[in-house]
Amino acid sequence: MIFRQLFDPSSSTFTYLLGEAPSRSAVIVDPVREHAHRDLGLIEELGLKLAYILETHVHADHITGANALKRVTGAQTAVSQHCGASGFDRVLDEGDIIEFGRQSLLVIATPGHTPGSSCFLWHDRLLTGDTLLIGGCGRTDFQQGDAGTLYDSITGRIFTLPEDTLVYPGHDYSGRRVSTIAEEKATNPRLAGKTRDQFIDIMANLDLPMPGKIGEAVSANLRGGNTDG
Numbered sequence: 001m002i003f004r005q006l007f008d009p010s011s012s013t014f015t016y017l018l019g020e021a022p023s024r025s026a027v028i029v030d031p032v033r034e035h036a037h038r039d040l041g042l043i044e045e046l047g048l049k050l051a052y053i054l055e056t057h058v059h060a061d062h063i064t065g066a067n068a069l070k071r072v073t074g075a076q077t078a079v080s081q082h083c084g085a086s087g088f089d090r091v092l093d094e095g096d097i098i099e100f101g102r103q104s105l106l107v108i109a110t111p112g113h114t115p116g117s118s119c120f121l122w123h124d125r126l127l128t129g130d131t132l133l134i135g136g137c138g139r140t141d142f143q144q145g146d147a148g149t150l151y152d153s154i155t156g157r158i159f160t161l162p163e164d165t166l167v168y169p170g171h172d173y174s175g176r177r178v179s180t181i182a183e184e185k186a187t188n189p190r191l192a193g194k195t196r197d198q199f200i201d202i203m204a205n206l207d208l209p210m211p212g213k214i215g216e217a218v219s220a221n222l223r224g225g226n227t228d229g
């Protein structure tokens with residue numbers, strides 16, 4: 001089993017590379033366009049064949065590397081069908097299985113941060129995108145976000161997974177890299193002991209600035225990272 005967590009300091013985005021040792025088949029999750037060369041170099045160094053390029057959702061803070069990676073590797077791109085995106089090779093929904101080599105990755109639909117937000121479960125680790133962050137969660141004040149829906153996705157779906165499931169988020173802004181379902185249930189300040197109404201109230205009062213690249217990023221990512229037009 002091959003697992004790499006990569007980081008983009010400018011947007012604090014994590015990219016994940018998952019591979020199977022015998023077949024060398026691999027998938028990459030949430031690549032960042034500016035790091036396509038780094039990612040391709042690592043794929044080559046590890047002798048991997050990229051089968052899929054997956055997005056946890058349409059990002060607002062960086063442009064996906066999907067298009068650049070697909071051009072070189074021929075891998076299939078995929079995102080939730082509820083993202084309203086075009087130009088992807090495959091659309092995903094709740095319960096879909098992504099197969100690479102003999103590996104299976106389960107798609108869990110977790111709307112809330114965006115309608116098409118998904119988590120990917122692979123063995124004991126959950127790639128949560130922006131649905132659940134370490135000590136936080138994705139914002140819900142743009143891209144058709146909905147705080148109540150996010151609360152339901154996290155508490156009704158994600159928090160029902162085994163407590164020792166490792167939580168690998170799509171971002172961290174404080175140098176943390178991994179958590180667990182048990183830790184987030186017990187300590188996440190937006191969720192631990194909070195009712196749905198309290199969570200909605202917290203999310204309505206975050207007062208966050210808009211991401212600098214939001215216009216450019218969302219429009220490119222809705223086309224699979226194609227910035228040509």
Ligand SMILES: [Fe+2]
Pocket residue numbers: 057058059060061113130138
């Ligand atoms: Fe996001």
